[in-house]
Amino acid sequence: MTVRSGHERQGDGGRKLPGGSAVPLNEAYDTALLDLDGVVYAGGEAIPYAVEALGVARAGGMHLAYVTNNALRTPDEVATHLTDLGVPTVAGDVITSAQAVARLIADEVPPGSRVLVIGGEGLRVALRERGLVPVESADYEPAAVVQGYGGPELPWGRFAEAAYAVARGVPWYASNTDLTIPGARGIGPGNGAAVEVVRIATGGRVEPKVAGKPLPPMHRETVLRTGAERPLVVGDRLDTDIEGAFNGGVDSLLVLTGVTDVAQLLTAVPEHRPTYVAADLRGLLVGQPEVVAGDGGVVVCGGWRASVSGGELVLESAREVGADVMDGVRALCGAAWSAAGDGAFGLDAGKALSRLGW
Structure with missing residues (x-):
C-alpha cells in the first residue's frame, strides 16, 4: 500500500x-x-x-x-437521524462538541456544579453525563456558563442570561465558535455568531474557553x-x-x-x-x-x-x-x-x- x-x-x-x-x-x-x-x-x-x-x-x-x-442534538438523536437517512448508526459513533465542552468544564469545576446553559438539549445531556447540573438563569449562581448552537428558535433572553453571568466573572465556555452553519436554504449564523452577541454585551473584555474543532x-x-x-x-x-x-x-x-x-x-x-x-x-x-x-x-x-x-x-x-x-x-x-x-x-x-x- x-x-x-x-x-x-x-x-x-x-x-x-x-x-x-x-x-x-x-x-x-x-x-x-x-x-x-x-x-x-x-x-x-x-x-x-x-x-x-x-x-x-x-x-x-x-x-x-x-x-x-453542532451541539444542538444529543448523540441518540443524531444516530437516529442518520439511521433514518439510510446510514445505520449508534449513539456511540457520534461525538459532539457538547461532549467535549462538558468534559472540559467537568475538569475545571467541582462535581455537581450548576452550569448555565445557552443552547439545546445536546448540551444538557452532555453536562448531566459529567455529573453537572444544567440551569436556565444566572440567578442560580452557576459555576460556569456554556454556549452551544441552539437553533434558530433560541430566545433572545438566553443571551441576556449569559451576559449577566459573564459580566459577574462566571467562567465562560463555548462548544465551538463556527460563525456559520449550512442548511437547506443556505448558510446561516452559527454558534460563533451567538458567542459574539455575548462578547459585545459584556464589553469584549472576556474570551470563552472553546472546546470544538479545531481545538x-x-x-x-x-x-x-x-x-x-x-x-x-x-x-x-x-x-x-x-x-x-x-x-x-x-x-x-x-x-x-x-x-x-x-x-x-x-x-x-x-x-x-x-x-x-x-x-x-x-x-x-x-x-x-x-x-x-x-x-x-x-x-x-x-x-x-x-x-x-x-x-x-x-x-x-x-x-x-x-x-x-x-x-x-x-x-x-x-x-x-x-x-x-x-x-x-x-x-x-x-x-x-x-x-x-x-
Whole structure:
C-alpha cells in the first residue's frame, strides 16, 4: 500500500502538495472521522452520494464516526437521524462538541456544579453525563456558563442570561465558535455568531474557553471515544475540520459539498490545506492521484498542468478529452500552495477556475 500524506510532503518555504494514495482511502485508513453538516447532510437531507458511499466504506471494514461541532442534538438523536437517512448508526459513533465542552468544564469545576446553559438539549445531556447540573438563569449562581448552537428558535433572553453571568466573572465556555452553519436554504449564523452577541454585551473584555474543532479538547474527545489508530478526518470547513486534523497530526479529506469552495481552497494557509480533495464522499472509495511538482513551478495531476505566470494562476489541459475536473483542482492547489509557501495565495485565479466550471 502506498500513501503519501500531504503532511509529509513539505518543501522549502512551507510548500505543500496534496497527498496521493495508490489504494482507496477507505482501505488506507481504519476510521473516518466525518463532519455532518455539509458533508453527510444539509438542512437534514442527505447530500447526494453520501449514503451510498458511506455504506460501501462501512461494508469494506472502515469504522465510521461522526464528529460534529453542532451541539444542538444529543448523540441518540443524531444516530437516529442518520439511521433514518439510510446510514445505520449508534449513539456511540457520534461525538459532539457538547461532549467535549462538558468534559472540559467537568475538569475545571467541582462535581455537581450548576452550569448555565445557552443552547439545546445536546448540551444538557452532555453536562448531566459529567455529573453537572444544567440551569436556565444566572440567578442560580452557576459555576460556569456554556454556549452551544441552539437553533434558530433560541430566545433572545438566553443571551441576556449569559451576559449577566459573564459580566459577574462566571467562567465562560463555548462548544465551538463556527460563525456559520449550512442548511437547506443556505448558510446561516452559527454558534460563533451567538458567542459574539455575548462578547459585545459584556464589553469584549472576556474570551470563552472553546472546546470544538479545531481545538485540542475536541480531538481529545474523539480519540477517547473512537480509539482510532489510522484516522482520516473528513470535512467541508478549512477552519474547523481541516485545521483540527492539522492540529491533531492526522490526515484529512476535504469534500466540496458544504461551506468551502475551490477559490477558498486555493488561498488556504498551511494549517488549512487538506491532505486530499474530493467533490463528495465518493472520494472515500477511490485512491488519490499523485500530484507532482516539475520544473519551472509547473504542477501536474492527471491530465492537467498548473503554474503561476504573470501574476495569475494558469491551468492547461494535457489531454484533449477525459481530463478529470478534480485532478485540475488538485493541480491548482499544488501550484497555489507552492507559490504561497507559508502564506496565503493572493494572485488571480479567475481564468483557471473558469476552465473547470467554477
